[in-house]
Amino acid sequence: MTVYTAPLREMRFVLHDVLGAADTLTALPGFADSTADLMDAILAECAKLCEGVLFPLNQTADQEGCTFKDGKVTTPKGLKEAYAQYAEGGWCGLTADPEFGGQGLPETIDYLVSEMIGSANLSFGLYPGLTQGTILALTHLGTPEQKSYYLPKLAGGLWQGTMCLTEAHAGTDLGLLRTKAVPNGDGTYSITGSKIFISGGEHDMTENHAHLVLARLPDAPEGSRGISMFLVPKFLPNADGSLGKRNAVAPGSIEHKMGMKASVTCVMNFDGATGWLVGQPHKGLAGMFVMMNKERLFVGSQGFSTAETAYQSAAAYAKDRLQSRAADKPAYPDKPADPIIVHPDIRNRLMFSRAIIEAGRTLAVWTHLQVDISHKHPSPAARQHADDMVGLMTPIVKASGTDYGSEIANTCLQVFGGHGYIREHGMEQLVRDVRITQIYEGTNTIQALDLVGRKLGIDEGRLFKGWVYEVDKTLARLNGRNDMAEFTGPLKEGVERLKSVTLWMTEAGKADPNARPAAAVDYLKLFGLTAFAWAWVLMIEAALLKTNDDADFAAAKVLVGRYFMQRVLPQTISLDAVIRSGSQSMMALKEGAF
Numbered sequence: 001m002t003v004y005t006a007p008l009r010e011m012r013f014v015l016h017d018v019l020g021a022a023d024t025l026t027a028l029p030g031f032a033d034s035t036a037d038l039m040d041a042i043l044a045e046c047a048k049l050c051e052g053v054l055f056p057l058n059q060t061a062d063q064e065g066c067t068f069k070d071g072k073v074t075t076p077k078g079l080k081e082a083y084a085q086y087a088e089g090g091w092c093g094l095t096a097d098p099e100f101g102g103q104g105l106p107e108t109i110d111y112l113v114s115e116m117i118g119s120a121n122l123s124f125g126l127y128p129g130l131t132q133g134t135i136l137a138l139t140h141l142g143t144p145e146q147k148s149y150y151l152p153k154l155a156g157g158l159w160q161g162t163m164c165l166t167e168a169h170a171g172t173d174l175g176l177l178r179t180k181a182v183p184n185g186d187g188t189y190s191i192t193g194s195k196i197f198i199s200g201g202e203h204d205m206t207e208n209h210a211h212l213v214l215a216r217l218p219d220a221p222e223g224s225r226g227i228s229m230f231l232v233p234k235f236l237p238n239a240d241g242s243l244g245k246r247n248a249v250a251p252g253s254i255e256h257k258m259g260m261k262a263s264v265t266c267v268m269n270f271d272g273a274t275g276w277l278v279g280q281p282h283k284g285l286a287g288m289f290v291m292m293n294k295e296r297l298f299v300g301s302q303g304f305s306t307a308e309t310a311y312q313s314a315a316a317y318a319k320d321r322l323q324s325r326a327a328d329k330p331a332y333p334d335k336p337a338d339p340i341i342v343h344p345d346i347r348n349r350l351m352f353s354r355a356i357i358e359a360g361r362t363l364a365v366w367t368h369l370q371v372d373i374s375h376k377h378p379s380p381a382a383r384q385h386a387d388d389m390v391g392l393m394t395p396i397v398k399a400s401g402t403d404y405g406s407e408i409a410n411t412c413l414q415v416f417g418g419h420g421y422i423r424e425h426g427m428e429q430l431v432r433d434v435r436i437t438q439i440y441e442g443t444n445t446i447q448a449l450d451l452v453g454r455k456l457g458i459d460e461g462r463l464f465k466g467w468v469y470e471v472d473k474t475l476a477r478l479n480g481r482n483d484m485a486e487f488t489g490p491l492k493e494g495v496e497r498l499k500s501v502t503l504w505m506t507e508a509g510k511a512d513p514n515a516r517p518a519a520a521v522d523y524l525k526l527f528g529l530t531a532f533a534w535a536w537v538l539m540i541e542a543a544l545l546k547t548n549d550d551a552d553f554a555a556a557k558v559l560v561g562r563y564f565m566q567r568v569l570p571q572t573i574s575l576d577a578v579i580r581s582g583s584q585s586m587m588a589l590k591e592g593a594f
């Protein structure tokens with residue numbers, strides 16, 4: 001069976017010992033209450049909900065799935081009650097503005113909450129995850145009326161937010177979308193079109209839905225510059241704010257999917273539905289990116305979340321399952337065989353998982369700290385630098401989190417042998433569930449193209465240089481520390497390699513238009529691993545400061561960090577070679593020969 005205990009100690013280590021998050025946050029306007037004690041209390045409360053309510057539902061909800069009958073979606077047994085408890089606890093509006101019913105807490109803490117919820121029940125977490133993105137978009141772009149009407153209901157979890165972008169012929173390339181928005185002359189618009197793959201598009205857990213829909217106005221220019229964003233509620237508001245008649249938006253069907261079966265995915269038909277413009281006409285894609293950037297980081301958390309559950313489950317199984325003897329001498333001569341954790345290959349899988357999960361958590365929490373700084377810091381220069389870091393790290397957290405989430409779910413399934421492939425153990429569910437995270441919110445290829453095509457190019461590499469500056473600060477601080485040399489040495493080499501490859505990417509693009517897109521996915525991986533090496537140096541630095549009480553914890557950190565430096569980071573050497581091989585090896589074969 002899968003097991004999950006919220007890794008609170010690890011989370012507190014990252015928040016307090018590694019990043020000193022409370023000091024940074026409490027100095028920001030509006031976050032004076034975000035002390036270490038408050039953050040610990042929130043994490044402990046969330047852990048109770050995840051371990052006691054959401055995790056026990058994970059497997060049954062997967063087996064039952066969502067059903068669609070007479071235009072209505074029914075979620076699996078227990079989900080509605082769990083959602084009510086979740087909403088009641090104020091979790092939907094954790095980061096929302098207190099003026100509109102939110103708790104006004106930092107994104108930093110929200111990341112760890114999302115991680116726990118995803119570990120406990122990935123499908124469940126997607127519903128509030130989308131509502132939070134809708135809240136963010138409306139907070140930034142909504143009119144005062146839209147904010148005061150919608151935000152309290154969304155923050156209270158009474159209404160579900162969705163993002164309606166994808167159409168059958170327009171997925172990655174949203175410039176192709178055809179849904180139309182015609183002005184009604186009274187400030188509203190008539191929205192007509194069909195959207196597919198809409199997560200949470202319809203269900204029985206909330207009384208209303210607020211759909212954010214991308215559509216084209218009659219005078220819209222072609223392509224992505226002609227897209228506007230509209231707010232389309234399932235039930236229209238009466239003059240007094242109560243729920244009125246049903247709007248002309250309804251699910252046509254639900255998708256039958258590989259995984260995340262308790263998260264409903266709908267075809268949504270808009271048949272002249274009444275909508276309201278959000279933000280400027282023709283600027284809807286940029287507006288939607290307010291939501292998408294948050295969702296991309298959220299999806300990254302889904303990858304790391306799944307990895308954590310897979311790792312915990314595999315570690316427990318490896319200590320219990322008896323097969324064969326240790327290579328040197330029997331570890332448990334009184335038993336018929338040794339537990340499989342004695343075998344180097346099993347340990348390799350577990351160490352790899354842990355080395356990635358712990359570095360990934362540190363990098364993701366650091367990135368969310370930058371989100372908070374970018375929103376709240378009084379200094380414009382500090383806000384800009386933090387915003388640069390968020391922009392650079394978003395594709396890396398999304399793609400690395402989900403690629404490794406999938407890889408770790410698979411490698412941990414392998415630890416279970418054939419039992420991993422059998423449904424009752426729950427490991428195959430993790431593999432199925434996490435797979436979509438590499439695809440939605442912009443496939444991981446699109447994340448890599450965003451990194452190399454857009455983020456690296458901004459202001460002659462300002463974002464990249466800003467991140468290297470952060471790493472250089474760490475290395476300067478640790479200069480001369482012999483106890484850190486086995487970690488700082490590989491990081492230094494890694495950053496030099498990354499700088500050199502980045503320069504190659506800039507030059508190569510000039511001669512061969514395919515060179516950068518051909519290298520993008522490998523480049524993102526190389527960047528991610530180098531960023532993880534930085535995260536490991538920060539963790540080891542903090543671990544070495546631990547007192548005797550935490551000696552075992554600190555010693556384990558050093559061992560896992562050493563594993564990362566010796567067995568994972570060297571992958572960047574081969575990635576370097578692969579990237580520099582250019583595009584010809586994949587572009588030379590004629591299309592007809594495939």
Ligand SMILES: Cc1cc2nc3c(=O)[nH]c(=O)nc-3n(C[C@H](O)[C@H](O)[C@H](O)COP(=O)(O)OP(=O)(O)OC[C@H]3O[C@@H](n4cnc5c(N)ncnc54)[C@H](O)[C@@H]3O)c2cc1C
Binds near residue numbers: 173196
């Ligand atoms: C379960 C689920 C939930 C979803 N939830 C939502 C939702 O709530 N709202 C919503 O609007 N959408 C949602 N989606 C849609 C999702 O975001 C899209 O599936 C995704 O963006 C990819 O689009 P596509 O499926 O049309 O693939 P395509 O765009 O057709 O891409 C096919 C392949 O081509 C690659 N590709 C495309 N362009 C390029 C390029 N320029 N360079 C290199 N490779 C390229 C892609 O990476 C991919 O591998 C969901 C999808 C699923 C399956």
